[in-house]
Amino acid sequence: MRTILVCECKQEISSFNPVLSRYEDFLVDWGEAFLAYHRRVRTEVGGALSVFDQYPDVRLAGGYCARGITSAGTLESAGFARLAREFLDAVRAAGPVDGVYFALHGALAAEDVEDCEGYLLEETRKIVGERLPVSVSFDLHGILTDRMLRHASVASVYHTNPHVDFFETGARAARLLMRLMDGEIRPASIRVPVPALVRGPQCMTATGRIRTCVERASACLSGGMFIGNPFTDVADLGSNVFMTADGDEAATVAEAEAIATEFWNMRQFLQQKLSSLEDSARMAAAATGRVVLIDAADATSSGAPGDSNAIVAELLRQGCQRTVLAPIVDAAAVDQASAAGVGATITVDVGGSLDPRYTPLRVTGVVRVLSDGCMRSESHGEAWYAGRSAVVQCGPATLVLTSRPVSLYDRTLFLANGQDPAAFDMTVVKSPLSQRRFFEEGAQKLINVDAPGATSANLQSLGHTRCARPLWPLDPIDDYRPQARVFRRQA
Numbered sequence: 001m002r003t004i005l006v007c008e009c010k011q012e013i014s015s016f017n018p019v020l021s022r023y024e025d026f027l028v029d030w031g032e033a034f035l036a037y038h039r040r041v042r043t044e045v046g047g048a049l050s051v052f053d054q055y056p057d058v059r060l061a062g063g064y065c066a067r068g069i070t071s072a073g074t075l076e077s078a079g080f081a082r083l084a085r086e087f088l089d090a091v092r093a094a095g096p097v098d099g100v101y102f103a104l105h106g107a108l109a110a111e112d113v114e115d116c117e118g119y120l121l122e123e124t125r126k127i128v129g130e131r132l133p134v135s136v137s138f139d140l141h142g143i144l145t146d147r148m149l150r151h152a153s154v155a156s157v158y159h160t161n162p163h164v165d166f167f168e169t170g171a172r173a174a175r176l177l178m179r180l181m182d183g184e185i186r187p188a189s190i191r192v193p194v195p196a197l198v199r200g201p202q203c204m205t206a207t208g209r210i211r212t213c214v215e216r217a218s219a220c221l222s223g224g225m226f227i228g229n230p231f232t233d234v235a236d237l238g239s240n241v242f243m244t245a246d247g248d249e250a251a252t253v254a255e256a257e258a259i260a261t262e263f264w265n266m267r268q269f270l271q272q273k274l275s276s277l278e279d280s281a282r283m284a285a286a287a288t289g290r291v292v293l294i295d296a297a298d299a300t301s302s303g304a305p306g307d308s309n310a311i312v313a314e315l316l317r318q319g320c321q322r323t324v325l326a327p328i329v330d331a332a333a334v335d336q337a338s339a340a341g342v343g344a345t346i347t348v349d350v351g352g353s354l355d356p357r358y359t360p361l362r363v364t365g366v367v368r369v370l371s372d373g374c375m376r377s378e379s380h381g382e383a384w385y386a387g388r389s390a391v392v393q394c395g396p397a398t399l400v401l402t403s404r405p406v407s408l409y410d411r412t413l414f415l416a417n418g419q420d421p422a423a424f425d426m427t428v429v430k431s432p433l434s435q436r437r438f439f440e441e442g443a444q445k446l447i448n449v450d451a452p453g454a455t456s457a458n459l460q461s462l463g464h465t466r467c468a469r470p471l472w473p474l475d476p477i478d479d480y481r482p483q484a485r486v487f488r489r490q491a
Contacts, residue, residue: 001057002059006035009087009105010105011067011105012139012301015232015234016455017072022075026069028065041380043167044103044166047170064087069385073305098181101135101136101173102136104137107143117142118145121134121136121152136154139157149189153177157225160206161204161210172222188246193483194264195471195480196263199296223244225240231454241257261482267473274449278314284447289443293426296449297458299431300430302455307352310449311326323426327408329354329402330350331387334388337370341370343367363399365392373388373389373404379409379410388403389417391419400417409431
């Protein structure tokens with residue numbers, strides 16, 4: 001029998017979220033319970049298990065799992081110290097193993113550790129040795145580092161944005177690990193950094209210009225584009241071409257550098273065009289069909305706190321009478337609604353409880369729904385926890401208030417609280433790119449709003465201080481020449 005250790009540690013942070021995340025903001029599990037959970041959902045670990053289960057001579061050692069309840073602010077030092085200690089204790093407790101699979105993100109940063117994933121991989125090597133096969137899967141919004149590739153034997157990355165290949169990415173990582181353990185491949189990892197931050201519809205892998213780069217990079221043994229998370233302000237922030245060679249290394253390096261050049265040349269198109277807050281509200285009010293107002297500046301799936309009321313406040317200020325559905329994180333407002341009960345009329349301040357960019361908005365409305373905030377994502381079936389939640393109807397505005405943030409790239413939060421976005425004239429979607437079928441189908445207009453926030457696509461407004469410069473579009477760069485870095489591990 002061959003033993004494979006499986007562990008997970010995933011969260012994406014925004015350095016511009018003023019609220020630090022804590023150990024308590026992670027769902028933590030160990031051993032068989034961790035594996036049993038992922039056999040029920042279409043996650044990366046679920047995809048990997050579906051491959052490992054096909055091998056009768058493979059025994060799985062369920063290690064440690066820490067999944068951020070959602071993306072958030074920088075992880076406090078004590079929180080990461082505890083997560084890392086538990087993660088590495090699980091690696092030690094597994095004893096001698098024949099291979100390792102880790103599901104990581106790539107954009108987790110703590111107060112005192114910028115490259116958390118690289119740290120976990122490096123410390124794992126000290127336990128399992130330099131020769132043991134280690135396969136890792138990453139989010140394409142991860143920030144790829146040399147440290148990660150020095151300590152991973154092979155890596156896989158999402159090919160889709162918005163992400164629909166969680167399961168498939170894990171399965172690719174597992175197949176790579178099995179091939180490596182069987183001696184079928186002798187991989188070399190290739191990284192080509194590109195000093196560019198990108199956002200917007202042309203980053204959609206099914207329809208955007210970035211598609212050709214992803215297809216070319218993923219045509220090798222394992223590869224793809226890491227477009228990074230522009231809001232994780234760390235030294236290695238930027239985009240990367242990632243490819244894995246097995247055999248003709250020189251040809252793969254040449255192809256990776258050619259893809260980097262193609263990506264660089266299209267960077268102007270990989271930006272989000274935005275409309276001012278005032279113009280966005282006017283356009284939404286004047287529309288005759290359903291409108292999607294995209295508030296990517298407060299995208300909880302990218303690390304924002306979720307307490308923006310900016311769009312709703314502007315719609316109300318302009319006297320718009322079209323119905324609007326909007327999510328806002330505000331635990332105190334939920335407490336007040338819960339105390340009043342369903343059917344009660346309350347006057348309450350909503351929003352601006354976490355991020356000082358926003359001013360609390362006083363509204364009077366009727367409490368329509370109260371819930372415990374427990375739900376399952378319609379995207380992949382994972383459990384989400386928004387804490388106690390309330391739906392308050394304030395004239396034309398229906399607010400879904402939660403005690404804590406959850407990801408908002410699909411309709412889960414709305415539907416779990418009895419609100420169908422299709423029934424409203426307007427929906428505020430706090431996600432830069434959501435799967436089209438969830439919000440966009442049947443909509444007359446999509447408006448990308450230049451609202452303030454910790455994950456604004458107006459990147460120059462954020463105030464990066466830690467990333468290496470120059471970095472486009474924060475700085476002008478006249479000349480870029482791709483230079484590949486190659487990482488080989490001893491078999």
